[in-house]
Amino acid sequence: MALVVQKYGGTSVADPERIRAVADHVARCRRRGDQVTMVVSAMGKETDELLLLADRVSSVRPGREMDMLITAGERKAIALMCMALADLGVPAHSFTGSQAGFITDTNHRNAKILEITPGRVLESLEAGNVPVVAGSQGVSTDRDVTFLGRGGSDTTAVALSKALRADMCELYTDVSGVFSADPQLVPAAQKMPSITFDELLEMTATGCPKPAMRSVEVAHNHDVPLHIRSAFTWEPGTYVVGEELAMEQPIIRAITHDLSESKITVVDVPDKPGVSGTLFRALADAGVNVDMIVQNVSEHGMTDISFTVPTDSLEEARSILESGIASQLGAKRVTSDDSIGRVSVIGAGMKSNPGVAATMFETLAANDINIEMISTSAIRISCVIEADAAEAAVQYLHTAFGLDAG
Amino acid sequence: MALVVQKYGGTSVADPERIRAVADHVARCRRRGDQVTMVVSAMGKETDELLLLADRVSSVRPGREMDMLITAGERKAIALMCMALADLGVPAHSFTGSQAGFITDTNHRNAKILEITPGRVLESLEAGNVPVVAGSQGVSTDRDVTFLGRGGSDTTAVALSKALRADMCELYTDVSGVFSADPQLVPAAQKMPSITFDELLEMTATGCPKPAMRSVEVAHNHDVPLHIRSAFTWEPGTYVVGEELAMEQPIIRAITHDLSESKITVVDVPDKPGVSGTLFRALADAGVNVDMIVQNVSEHGMTDISFTVPTDSLEEARSILESGIASQLGAKRVTSDDSIGRVSVIGAGMKSNPGVAATMFETLAANDINIEMISTSAIRISCVIEADAAEAAVQYLHTAFGLDAG
Numbered sequence: 001m002a003l004v005v006q007k008y009g010g011t012s013v014a015d016p017e018r019i020r021a022v023a024d025h026v027a028r029c030r031r032r033g034d035q036v037t038m039v040v041s042a043m044g045k046e047t048d049e050l051l052l053l054a055d056r057v058s059s060v061r062p063g064r065e066m067d068m069l070i071t072a073g074e075r076k077a078i079a080l081m082c083m084a085l086a087d088l089g090v091p092a093h094s095f096t097g098s099q100a101g102f103i104t105d106t107n108h109r110n111a112k113i114l115e116i117t118p119g120r121v122l123e124s125l126e127a128g129n130v131p132v133v134a135g136s137q138g139v140s141t142d143r144d145v146t147f148l149g150r151g152g153s154d155t156t157a158v159a160l161s162k163a164l165r166a167d168m169c170e171l172y173t174d175v176s177g178v179f180s181a182d183p184q185l186v187p188a189a190q191k192m193p194s195i196t197f198d199e200l201l202e203m204t205a206t207g208c209p210k211p212a213m214r215s216v217e218v219a220h221n222h223d224v225p226l227h228i229r230s231a232f233t234w235e236p237g238t239y240v241v242g243e244e245l246a247m248e249q250p251i252i253r254a255i256t257h258d259l260s261e262s263k264i265t266v267v268d269v270p271d272k273p274g275v276s277g278t279l280f281r282a283l284a285d286a287g288v289n290v291d292m293i294v295q296n297v298s299e300h301g302m303t304d305i306s307f308t309v310p311t312d313s314l315e316e317a318r319s320i321l322e323s324g325i326a327s328q329l330g331a332k333r334v335t336s337d338d339s340i341g342r343v344s345v346i347g348a349g350m351k352s353n354p355g356v357a358a359t360m361f362e363t364l365a366a367n368d369i370n371i372e373m374i375s376t377s378a379i380r381i382s383c384v385i386e387a388d389a390a391e392a393a394v395q396y397l398h399t400a401f402g403l404d405a406g
Numbered sequence: 407m408a409l410v411v412q413k414y415g416g417t418s419v420a421d422p423e424r425i426r427a428v429a430d431h432v433a434r435c436r437r438r439g440d441q442v443t444m445v446v447s448a449m450g451k452e453t454d455e456l457l458l459l460a461d462r463v464s465s466v467r468p469g470r471e472m473d474m475l476i477t478a479g480e481r482k483a484i485a486l487m488c489m490a491l492a493d494l495g496v497p498a499h500s501f502t503g504s505q506a507g508f509i510t511d512t513n514h515r516n517a518k519i520l521e522i523t524p525g526r527v528l529e530s531l532e533a534g535n536v537p538v539v540a541g542s543q544g545v546s547t548d549r550d551v552t553f554l555g556r557g558g559s560d561t562t563a564v565a566l567s568k569a570l571r572a573d574m575c576e577l578y579t580d581v582s583g584v585f586s587a588d589p590q591l592v593p594a595a596q597k598m599p600s601i602t603f604d605e606l607l608e609m610t611a612t613g614c615p616k617p618a619m620r621s622v623e624v625a626h627n628h629d630v631p632l633h634i635r636s637a638f639t640w641e642p643g644t645y646v647v648g649e650e651l652a653m654e655q656p657i658i659r660a661i662t663h664d665l666s667e668s669k670i671t672v673v674d675v676p677d678k679p680g681v682s683g684t685l686f687r688a689l690a691d692a693g694v695n696v697d698m699i700v701q702n703v704s705e706h707g708m709t710d711i712s713f714t715v716p717t718d719s720l721e722e723a724r725s726i727l728e729s730g731i732a733s734q735l736g737a738k739r740v741t742s743d744d745s746i747g748r749v750s751v752i753g754a755g756m757k758s759n760p761g762v763a764a765t766m767f768e769t770l771a772a773n774d775i776n777i778e779m780i781s782t783s784a785i786r787i788s789c790v791i792e793a794d795a796a797e798a799a800v801q802y803l804h805t806a807f808g809l810d811a812g
Contacts, residue, residue, distance in 0.1 A: 016462035050482065056422035058489035065492070068500045069485035072478040076456065079475035083464035086471070094474045099549070120549075143505070143526075 002167040003125075004029065007039040007135065007157030009210075011174040012231035013077055014044035016084075022172075022231060023084035026130060030090060037125060037164060038132045039157040040081050042073025047150070063108025067137075067147040071097070074134035074153075081132045092130040095121060097146075100131070101163075102138030102156070104146045111138060111146035113155070116163040125164070133160060151212030158215045162222040169224050171211050176230040177237035178208065180403040181255040181394050188404035192253065194239040196348050199253050202380040206344035207258030216240070251349030252356065252401040257394045258342045259387055261291060261308040263373065264317055268332035271303040275329055279305065282325045288313045292342070292375045292382065306373055308384065311338050340372065341390025344382040345397060357381050363400040369393050408573040409531075410435065413445040413541065413563030415616075417580040418637035419483050420450030422490075428578075428637060429490035432536060436496060443531060443570060444538045445563040446487050448479025453556070469514025473543075473553040477503070480540035480559075487538050498536040501527060503543030503552070507569075508562070510544035510552045517544060517552035519561070522569040531570070539566060557618030564621045568628040575630050577617050582636040583643035584614065586809040587661040587800050594810035598659065600645040602754050605659050608786040612750035613664030622646070657755030658762065658807040663800045664748045665793055667697060667714040669779065670723060674738035677709040681735055685711065688731045694719045698748070698781045698788065712779055714790065717744050746778065747796025750788040751803060763787050769806040775799055 006026065013019050026036050050069050054061055078094035085092035097104075101117035124131040135153025140146045148155055154171055161169035178200065181189040195203075197220035204213035211228055219226050219240065229237025269275055276295070283290055293307040309317045314336060321334045350356040360381055364371055369392070373384035385393060398404060412432065419425050435442050448456075456475050460467055484500035491498035503510075507523035530537040541559025546552045554561055560577055567575035584606065587595040601609075603626040610619035617634055625632050625646065635643025675681055682701070689696055699713040715723045720742060727740045756762040766787055770777055775798070779790035791799060804810060 016459065019463050053422065053482070053486060054489055057425050057486045058493035060492040061489055062492055065485040065488040065498075065500055068488075068502075069482055072481040072485075075478040075481070076459070076475055079471040079478075080459060080463045082471040082474075083460055083467055086466040086468055087464035092471075094471055096474075096551075145502075 001033050001035060003035045003037070003164060004168050004170055005037045005039065005157050005161040005164065005166045006170045006172060007153055008041065008172045008231055009153065009174070010041045010044050010046070012172050013040055013081065016080070019077075019080050019084045020087075023081060023088055023090070025231070025234060026085060027088045027090050030130070035125060036130050037121065037160065037166070038081065038130060039135045039153055039160060040074065040077045040132060041135045041153040043077050046073040046076075064144050067108045067111075068145050070147050071134065071137040071145050074137055078132045078134045085130055085132070090130055091128060092132050093124040094132045094134070095124075096134050097137030097156070098139035100133045100160070102159075104138035104140050104148070106140040106142050106144070106146070108144075109147055110149040111140065113138060113148070113159050114141070116159055118160065118163045121160070122164065151214070154212040154215030155218055158219045158222075158224050158226070161224045162218075167225070168227055169219065170227045170229060171215070172229055172231035173210050174230070174232060175210060176233055176235055177228055178203070178254070180253065181398045182257065185257070185391050186255070186395050186398045188398065190403065190405045192238050194241050195253060197240055197242065198379055199346055199348050200240050202344070202346045202377060203254055203256050206342060206346070206380065206382055207256040208254070251353045252345055252347035252403065253349075254346045255394050255397045255401070255403065256344045256346060257390050259390060260310055261340065261342060262311045262314040262336060262338040263306060263308050263340045263384060264314070264321070264334065264336045265304055265306040266321065266326060266329070266331045266334055267304050268302045269305055270330045271301055276305065278329060279325060282320055283309075283317060286316060286320050288317045288320070292373060292384065294373045294375060308340070308342070308373075314338055339387040340384050341387040341393070342382050342384050343390055343393045343397060344380055345401065346380045348379045350381075351378050359400060360397065363396050364393060367392065367396050407439050407441060409441045409443070409570060410574050410576055411443045411445065411563050411567040411570065411572045412576045412578060413559055414447065414578045414637055415559065415580070416447045416450050416452070418578050419446055419487065422486070425483075425486050425490045426493075429487060429494055429496070431637070431640060432491060433494045433496050436536070441531060442536050443527065443566065443572070444487065444536060445541045445559055445566060446480065446483045446538055447541045447559040449483050452479040452482070470550050473514045473517075474551050476553050477540065477543045477551050480543055484538045484540045491536055491538070496536055497534060498538050499530045500538045500540070501530075502540050503562070504545035506537070506539045506566070508544030508565075510546050510554070512546040512548050512550070512552070514550075515553055516555040517546065519544060519554070519565050520547070522565055524566065524569045527566070528570065557620070560618040560621030561624055564625045564628075564630050564632070567630045568624075573631070574633055575625065576633045576635060577621070578635055578637035579616050580636070580638060581616060582639055582641055583634055584609070584660070586659065587804045588663065591663070591797050592661070592801050592804045594804065596809065596811045598644050599642075600647050601659060603646055603648065604785055605752055605754050606646050608750070608752045608783060609660055609662050612748060612752070612786065612788055613662040614660070657759045658751055658753035658809065659755075660752045661800050661803045661807070661809065662750045662752060663796050665796060666716055667746065667748060668717045668720040668742060668744040669712060669714050669746045669790060670720070670727070670740065670742045671710055671712040672727065672732060672735070672737045672740055673710050674708045675711055676736045677707050682711065684735060685731060688726055689715075689723060692722060692726050694723045694726070698779060698790065700779045700781060714746070714748070714779075720744055745793040746790050747793040747799070748788050748790050749796055749799045749803060750786055751807065752786045754785045756787075757784050765806060766803065769802050770799060773798065773802050
């Protein structure tokens, strides 16, 4: 008898019919002998609708109250799920984040889990019930309701799997697994039966939308086995495995792309110690999430520093730079470009296989795609190119690295 | 500086515009020097919508899960209210029933308050904030979320007023106070500047829809001063006062009517001790709420027992009687009528004024309205008549007792 934590995202429980379909699947898993604990997100677009309501009520949105508001969505979903299970004769108990023992810090809207004390969940499980836990929420050390952020239900599921010592954490979603590229873009994209944590981390960091990167980090750090699969077709999805098992994998696993970022360049900065530190500390203090950073070779003691930020944060980043930091650093000017795309080639196999970068650059060049920035990790190479070329680049690279199906 | 608890019902906070209007009123009260604590219901028809969702998901609705579901509505409302207040520069803190210290029994869907430990509400108040408490909810002695039932927000407000030793409990609603009859029915109905607890209790027990009867009982038992008023016109409403102040009141205060009940008659029961006890214990055990009870004069050792039940419970009550109780008691048969109406004449003054009953019966007779059952209290006389005649009866009685305006 295996203990499985099953997480269902918003689209998987979007309406009463979907809730009943999921309950039916859970009933089947139990009949096959599994113990199931569920983590459920808010139904469909409910979180967005709550945010719209807040917009209509106030221009001031205190974090404590936003979290009280948003977490109402998951409460509805867990209660309805328990009713659907009861309708099938499966005894179930709903638990809010607080009731399930998720203690978090006091950082509203984006709280971090400090500790899980899942006593009530365990009791319910041992009594033969299906515990149904609200995703993405907890209670802070100040006893306030907290929200773990968008995509936080994946993190709830992974952390709960660890706390319950579950045999498997299944993340059910609206795609049937992890693909070698976005299947909407690359018809020949293939579903991967398995992937390593490192590869999945790089993919989620460079545009693969599911699962949430943070949950993959937690799973990786705590050795929680993941299975990313579909709540619509119920077919087996993609297993996320440790390094060793992946030795036989091909060199390159996937091509990802991301159109959500913008590029900022601080031009002609004196190349002296402390410049980067001052620059990125100022952005970090304002909560601007900087991603790729590239510093050009110094000429005549001056350099250019380019980096990418989410396009949402572009205005804020520019205003921070222009309100003093840039001139304080002695920079000539600040430029930005909000029509960039990033394409990334990912695969643990590239560590020991030279020539991957060369193939990537040659493929882009052969198709007249200009590379504006490059950054690499041990298992990833990313190029910033113009946004309009990103989709074509993904297709060329998918073919060039032999990932096309058939 | 007075401490006022203000309760806002669903229609008062039905949409973002209403929430902002209420926040504006609270800001004005604070500028006038009052300390305000709020109790807020779910927005508009949200509770009904949640019940519909449950219907679509399952035919089984465990009480624990229903309460988890329904209480989500008030959470949204309190969070949005705090944001609207913050937008006006008024610091506010939302509190769920649990956070506000409402400890209840474990009777889901209709939990009773056992104790209130409002430490966090008091702290927030003393720090200069407006505490905004979710209506109709608490946490049970089993640590589960509980719902106090429909109309429970009035009870929350009254109980909180007692616990905080508030100077006034204001129940804001969509009518401007308590009227001498339903103004939709009787255009000449008058708003009462004040009413006694006893009178208001009898009115709410016999069809006056607001405030919830249970909250009036709690207010009466704990001497919580009430003010029932409009969240739309903001004009002064009806103050609910103790007995002494009401000595100068006219004899008859109000005519109420209720079309929600049905009549059951158990025909030809042997008139011996224990019969009524057996009958009504069986109904009580099934949770059927019996209201008026009338037993006819005994003839030849046999009697008829008539009583009213909510029409919602009619089928259940009949099936209990027909499944054995009636024959066990030796009754000849059970009849029922679901098209009855009850009209009531209410006024503390009738205690010392004979002839009120006679006037009521004469008025009905003069208008060819047949009386099927009669029941009385010290300050109320109720007649069951046919449903179709109820509205006309209210108008005739309102005129007959001199209640018409002008």
